[in-house]
Amino acid sequence: MSNTAVFAAPPRIALVGNPNCGKTALFNALTGARQKVANYPGVTVERKVGEFLSPAGSRVQIIDLPGTYSLRARSPDEEVTRDVVLGRFEHEAPPDVMVCVADATNLRLHLRLVLELKKLGRPIILALNMMDVAEARGCSVDAAALSAALGVPVVPTVAIRRHGVRGLLDQIDRSMAVMTGADGAAAAPSIAPCGWSEPSAHELRAYHQEVEAILAAALRSAGRPSLATRRIDAALLHPAIGLPFLFLVLFLMFQAVFAWAALPMDMIDTALGWVQAAAGAALPDGMLKSLITDGIIAGVGSVVIFLPQILVLFFFILILESTGYMARAAFLLDRLMGGVGLHGRAFIPLLSSFACAVPGIMAARTIENRADRLATIMIAPLMTCSARLPVYTLLIAAFVPERTVAGGMIGLQGLVMFALYAAGILSALAVAFVLKRTVFKGAREPLLMELPSYRLPGLRDLSLGLLERTRIFLARAGTIIFAIMILLWFLGSFPGAPDGATGPAIDYSFAGMLGHALAPLLAPIGFTWQIAIALVPGMAAREVAVAALGTVYALSETGDALSGSLAGVLAADWSLPTALALLAWFVFAPQCVSTLSVVKRETNSWFWMIVMLVYMTLLAYGAAFVTFQLSSALLGG
C-alpha cells in the first residue's frame, strides 16, 4: 500500500479571491490555458478545471473560480465558488488546498475573504498578486510579516508576467507534502463538506479588526491610488462628457467594422475567386466539380470572407474589456437601463452579446436578483451578435450604395449597419420594459460594482484573443458550415431536373420542393423560395443562412456565381422590400441552436427557452411583415 498513489485522484487546488484580482491570469500562467482574462469584475462565471505538473513531479488539478467578496454568495456565479469551496458542488469533495489570490494594492478589502476562508480550517496559500502595480504606486507589503500575522504561507506574484509562479509551485508542493506526511501515508484532509455559517455582525467586526492588525504589521506603506485612473475618470465619467463619449466609441466601432475590414475582405474575395476558378479549370465537368465549386467553395467561402469584420469587432470589444472602460460604461448606462427596469449589471452581458449571445447569457450570472437576470437573458439575443454580421453585410453590400453622407464624414453603409444594431438595442429595451412591468416585476436594485484601475491592453493578450476568435470562426466554417453545405448541395442537386425542364435543376430538387412548400407562408413577408431554403439550415446558426444563399444561388445560376458576386446576384434577383424584410427578420429571429440551449441551461427550464423561441419568432415575422408591406407600398414595389 505504501507506494501506491497518495491521493486516489490527483490533488485538487482551487483559486479563490475577490473579483478582478488575477485568478484567471494565474490559472493561465500555471496551466498554459487561455481562459478569458479581462479588466472588470465578473469575468469568470463558471468553474474551470486545468492540470499541471508540480516541480516535485505530482500531477495537480487546479480549479479557477468566479470572484467573490464573501462565501455569502449572492449571485449564481458566487454560488459556484461557495459550493466548490465548501465541497457542495455536485458531490465533489472540497479542494485539498486553496490558493487565495489577493490584489496587493487593495489588501484591506481582499484580506477579509482570506480570513473567512482560513476559518474553514483547510490548507491555504496566499498569492499576493499585482505586485508590479503595488510597486509602481509606492505600496509596499512585507510578505514575511504578512505570512506571520496571517499564519499562512504568502507568495508574491505578478500573474500576467508569470513572476512568482515558480515560488507558488514550490509552496504548493510543500503544502501537499505536509498533508501526506513523511511516509507517504495519506493524511489528506477529510472529504466531508466544510461547515460554514454566515458571519454575524460581531464576527464581521472582528474580521475588520483583525485585518487592521495584520495591515499594521505587514503594510510598510499604503501607496497612492492610481492618479491616471482618477484623471481619466474625471473626464470619462463626467456628467456632460461621459455618455456622448460612450456613444462615440460605439459608433466608431461600427464604422470601423465596415471601413477597416473592406481591404482584407476584397483580398479574401479575390483569393476565393481564384481558388474557385482554379478548381473549376482543374476538375472535369460533373458532380464532383459542382460539389466543390458550388457546394463547398461558394458556401463556406461566402462565410469565411467575413472574418476581417468579425476581427475588427472583437478588437474593439477586447480593448473595452482590457482597459477597464467596460465597467465605466455599465455605470454610465445604469440610469438609462434603469429607465426600462434593467439592472446596471445587465450592461456587461448585453455588450458581450454583440460578440455572441452565449457568453453574454452566461455573464448574466453576476446579477443577483432572479427577475433581473431572467429579463437580461431574455433580451440578450436581440443584441446583434457577430454571426449576424455576414447577413447584414451581404445585404447592405447588395442594396445600399457605397457612398458617404454628412459631407463625406460618414459612410452610408456603416450608417445602415449602425441603424440595424440600434434597432436590436431599442427593441431589447422595449421588450425589457414590457417584461419588467408584467412578468418580472420587482424593485430596482442599485448598481454596486468596483471600478478597476485603467490598464493598457497587453499586445500579447490582444493578439492571442484575436487568434482565438479566428480559430473558432474558421473551425465553425470548416466543420458545421462545411457539413451543412455538403448536405444542402446534395438536397439542391437531387433529384435532377426532368427531361425538357426549363429552369435550373435546383427548382426540381428536394431543397427546391421544400422552398416552394414554404413559400406561401413566407410570401406575406416578401421572402422568395430561395430564402426559404436558406432559412432552414440557417436554424443551426445565422451565418449558415449566408453560406446557404451562396450555395443555392451558385446552383441556380447557369454561369459562375462566385461567392464574391453573391451580393451582385442578390441585388439583381431581389426587390428592395424583400431585402429590407430579410434584414428586419434577422434583427429578431432566434435562429441559433446554441443560444436556445444555453438559455435552457442557465434558466434551468424549458419554459423560458420556449418563451424566447416563440416571442422572437413572432417579432421577426411581424417586423418582416410590416417592413415588407410598408416599403412595398412606399416604393410601389
Ligand SMILES: Nc1nc2c(ncn2[C@@H]2O[C@H](COP(=O)(O)OP(=O)(O)OP(=O)(O)O)[C@@H](O)[C@H]2O)c(=O)[nH]1
Ligand atoms: N499589472 C498586473 N495586472 C494583472 C495581474 N494579474 C492580473 N492582471 C490583470 O488584472 C485583470 C483581471 O485579471 P483576471 O485574471 O481576469 O482576474 P480574475 O480574478 O480572474 O477576475 P474575475 O474572473 O472577474 O473574478 C486583467 O486585466 C489582468 O490582465 C498582475 O499581476 N499585474
Ligand SMILES: [Mg+2]
Ligand atoms: Mg477570472
